Amino acid sequence: MSLEQDIQQEKFNSEHEKAALNIIFTSGWLRHINLGRLKPYDITPEQFNVLRILRGSHPKTMMLADITSRMLDKSSNATRLVEKLRQKGLVNRVICENNRRQVDISITDKGLAVLKKIDGEEKEWLDQISTITKAEAQELNRILDKLRA
Incomplete structure (x- = not known):
């Protein structure tokens, strides 16, 4: 349409x-x-983004500023997102022993398991945009990158 x-x-x-x-x-x-x-x-797209970022660094921990810099939506409140994920048992937050102002954040096994389930459904999600060819998707990506340059 x-x-x-x-x-x-x-x-x-x-x-x-x-x-x-x-x-x-x-x-x-x-x-x-x-x-x-x-x-x-029971997760939002912003929480999903945080989980994917943490999985990408797993098993290393990340600081909040590093997570924020990699987020798709730069206006998201990463502190609040991480706390919601912590309450659900999907991430850990640990205060660094050497620097009490630093908080190390990591994804839990439960968080990894949730992502694995979602990954299993990725093809269905991507089928929504399969009306364009791979070449058209590449051209769209090129144009969008150019727009933001």
Whole structure:
């Protein structure tokens, strides 16, 4: 379906405006799909992002600032996200013995197990965007990278 049909708007001020609105609309569409796939695991997309970051450094711990710098949504409250994940038993937070201001964060075995289950469903999630070819996905990635450059 076209953007015009989805948002019931026939005209745009420019192709650039339409492109910007299309990116925002599509982002919301993808977010909605992602929320649905993560709901059974009682985690948000932002919490999922933190878990994936921690898995990438596993078994090494990470500091909060390092996690924040790698997050997809830079406006997320990483402190709050880590605390919610800690309460669910998915991450550990340990105050560094050498520097009490430093908190070392790591993913737990339970957190790794949750990610493994979600990974098993990744194909279904990616099927949502399989309407574009690999070459089109590469071109889309190139264009989006260029836009942010």
